[in-house]
Amino acid sequence: MTHPTLEDVAARAGVSRALVSLVMRGSPKVGKERREAVLRAARELGYRPNMMARGLAAGRTGMIGVLLSDLHDPWSGAVYDGLADEAARRGVRLLLATGRGGPARERAALDDLLDLRPDGVVLAGPRLAAADIERAAAGCAVSVVGRSVRSDRVDCVTGDGAAAVERALGHLADLGHHRVACLDLGPRPSPLRRACPPGSVAAHPDELWRRPEPPAAVLALGDATGTAALTALLRAGRRVPDDVSLIVHGDPPGARAAGVTTVASPPAEMGREAAALLLDRIGDGAPAATRRVTVPPVLDERGTTR
Amino acid sequence: MTHPTLEDVAARAGVSRALVSLVMRGSPKVGKERREAVLRAARELGYRPNMMARGLAAGRTGMIGVLLSDLHDPWSGAVYDGLADEAARRGVRLLLATGRGGPARERAALDDLLDLRPDGVVLAGPRLAAADIERAAAGCAVSVVGRSVRSDRVDCVTGDGAAAVERALGHLADLGHHRVACLDLGPRPSPLRRACPPGSVAAHPDELWRRPEPPAAVLALGDATGTAALTALLRAGRRVPDDVSLIVHGDPPGARAAGVTTVASPPAEMGREAAALLLDRIGDGAPAATRRVTVPPVLDERGTTR
DNA sequence: TTGAAAGCGCTAACAC
DNA sequence: GTGTTAGCGCTTTCAA
Numbered sequence: 001m002t003h004p005t006l007e008d009v010a011a012r013a014g015v016s017r018a019l020v021s022l023v024m025r026g027s028p029k030v031g032k033e034r035r036e037a038v039l040r041a042a043r044e045l046g047y048r049p050n051m052m053a054r055g056l057a058a059g060r061t062g063m064i065g066v067l068l069s070d071l072h073d074p075w076s077g078a079v080y081d082g083l084a085d086e087a088a089r090r091g092v093r094l095l096l097a098t099g100r101g102g103p104a105r106e107r108a109a110l111d112d113l114l115d116l117r118p119d120g121v122v123l124a125g126p127r128l129a130a131a132d133i134e135r136a137a138a139g140c141a142v143s144v145v146g147r148s149v150r151s152d153r154v155d156c157v158t159g160d161g162a163a164a165v166e167r168a169l170g171h172l173a174d175l176g177h178h179r180v181a182c183l184d185l186g187p188r189p190s191p192l193r194r195a196c197p198p199g200s201v202a203a204h205p206d207e208l209w210r211r212p213e214p215p216a217a218v219l220a221l222g223d224a225t226g227t228a229a230l231t232a233l234l235r236a237g238r239r240v241p242d243d244v245s246l247i248v249h250g251d252p253p254g255a256r257a258a259g260v261t262t263v264a265s266p267p268a269e270m271g272r273e274a275a276a277l278l279l280d281r282i283g284d285g286a287p288a289a290t291r292r293v294t295v296p297p298v299l300d301e302r303g304t305t306r
Numbered sequence: 307m308t309h310p311t312l313e314d315v316a317a318r319a320g321v322s323r324a325l326v327s328l329v330m331r332g333s334p335k336v337g338k339e340r341r342e343a344v345l346r347a348a349r350e351l352g353y354r355p356n357m358m359a360r361g362l363a364a365g366r367t368g369m370i371g372v373l374l375s376d377l378h379d380p381w382s383g384a385v386y387d388g389l390a391d392e393a394a395r396r397g398v399r400l401l402l403a404t405g406r407g408g409p410a411r412e413r414a415a416l417d418d419l420l421d422l423r424p425d426g427v428v429l430a431g432p433r434l435a436a437a438d439i440e441r442a443a444a445g446c447a448v449s450v451v452g453r454s455v456r457s458d459r460v461d462c463v464t465g466d467g468a469a470a471v472e473r474a475l476g477h478l479a480d481l482g483h484h485r486v487a488c489l490d491l492g493p494r495p496s497p498l499r500r501a502c503p504p505g506s507v508a509a510h511p512d513e514l515w516r517r518p519e520p521p522a523a524v525l526a527l528g529d530a531t532g533t534a535a536l537t538a539l540l541r542a543g544r545r546v547p548d549d550v551s552l553i554v555h556g557d558p559p560g561a562r563a564a565g566v567t568t569v570a571s572p573p574a575e576m577g578r579e580a581a582a583l584l585l586d587r588i589g590d591g592a593p594a595a596t597r598r599v600t601v602p603p604v605l606d607e608r609g610t611t612r
Numbered sequence: 613t614t615g616a617a618a619g620c621g622c623t624a625a626c627a628c
Numbered sequence: 629g630t631g632t633t634a635g636c637g638c639t640t641t642c643a644a
Binding site: 005006007017018021025049050052053054055056057058059 | 624
């Protein structure tokens with residue numbers, strides 16, 4: 001029920017603790033003989049270094065914290081994928097935490113995360129107050145994904161919603177569709193509305209049919225709106241894409257499987273970028289200037305546009 | 307850029323470190339005067355205890371690890387919600403990790419998690435080898451959700467797929483539907499197939515229409531199958547539920563919003579239960595006998611059945 | 613009640 | 629190359 005320690009390994013291999021420590025961290029200045037003896041002893045004992053002890057002693061933990069504002073949001077999940085890729089590539093571990101609701105809970109989650117003293121944190125789509133982000137940045141490196149934070153100590157990686165809308169409308173125009181409606185079914189108005197042509201936005205599927213000229217194409221602003229839009233169109237007896245084309249901004253679950261055309265800044269890319277920025281900043285002792293990266297949108301043409 | 311320590315607080319409050327430690331852990335045996343002085347100093351300094359140091363010294367971390375086999379699976383997310391609720395209620399922190407693919411990566415994630423020395427771990431839908439689970443159980447308390455593990459040292463919380471299928475078919479029978487098809491579109495055959503009436507299972511939506519008597523109701527086995535089934539039915543021009551009723555086993559994203567009738571053992575409930583089992587076992591010094599809990603299915607009647 | 617002292621498991625100088 | 633020595637920030641006896 002208890003874990004073997006460095007000392008157990010040292011005893012078994014007949015060497016000093018420090019030597020074992022060196023071997024465990026892959027130091028080159030250990031004789032081949034002894035190195036192998038140590039590794040064998042460690043293996044036989046099932047030894048695994050205690051990260052807490054290591055972190056305490058080293059002053060760095062080799063871990064970066066990740067705060068996902070909402071675990072259930074596929075966007076967060078995709079950001080996490082990107083982060084995990086980059087982290088694995090660079091040999092650092094991830095410490096995951098989630099917001100679970102309002103800013104208050106998210107703040108609590110962030111505090112809990114910081115109590116573990118990660119070398120840095122990535123905030124994915126945080127709903128935190130700017131002051132909380134700033135406070136975190138005072139303690140360790142911080143980079144933010146999916147929200148632009150005005151601060152001279154945090155890196156930011158953002159998408160480009162306006163460009164995505166433009167890209168979608170351009171694509172639809174290329175297909176010959178000029179009567180485009182933008183659907184926004186969320187509880188709160190999407191910020192993307194501002195990028196849509198004036199008068200094109202509808203807040204309920206029924207509005208679409210009430211128009212003098214029903215739209216030839218629909219741009220759904222967001223995942224939830226996207227799925228709702230598709231079923232609403234089908235239920236209303238419109239064939240997709242024969243009667244009406246559909247592009248969804250975002251990447252709703254099953255979009256690939258259902259063959260839905262989507263447009264968005266790829267979240268995994270954003271996550272990768274955020275991890276890279278953070279690790280660069282942690283790596284160099286030099287406190288490099290903060291950077292801001294914008295990830296351009298990508299249009300995935302699938303079966304709902306023609 | 308550096309965090310204040312217990313010692314800083316002690317110095318500022320003019321007391322010893324040990325006293326501060328007692329106050330931080332809410333010990334009752336500290337005078338009111340000094341307690342307040344300590345708390346004030348801590349607040350002014352923005353002090354937060356270092357969990358690594360605390361864990362090292364105390365031998366317990368007050369954290370339980372959670373391994374989600376797949377972050378993107380809504381089921382995992384719901385299990386996590388239940389876990390988080392129960393953990394918050396009992397004042398323990400969660401350490402989240404994810405599988406990201408095959409058993410190998412999941413095993414690596416588990417090892418990384420264990421390196422942080424949590425007091426226990428919950429494995430949600432693990433695809434790990436039984437031996438890996440057993441190995442983990444040798445080091446700390448383990449409870450498993452969504453998979454039955456034969457072991458005398460891990461607790462298990464499972465759903466009941468057969469009961470769910472039975473419940474769904476019963477409900478459809480009550481509605482007068484006896485020609486029921488079970489749809490299973492997954493890459494691998496669902497284990498639920500065995501609970502379905504012989505000959506009722508179809509592996510492709512088109513099979514449904516080729517039958518001599520098209521089904522009056524469809525039971526979709528799983529989230530992905532569920533969403534696919536709904537769009538397939540609508541695309542085929544069937545009205546739901548007028549022409550055909552639909553029940554989905556699971557809880558696909560947007561099922562509530564889209565008004566889809568579902569049946570499943572509620573994952574949040576399973577998570578809560580798993581956390582409770584684990585914390586009970588950690589709490590008592592007494593190594594209680596392992597327990598197995600089965601969570602009964604719940605049918606959520608919404609708009610796709612009639 | 614309060615304080616002093618001894619670690620928890622490990623790393624990082626520093627000498628040998 | 630290898631062993632020795634101090635801590636990292638905290639909890640926990642044990643005295644006072």
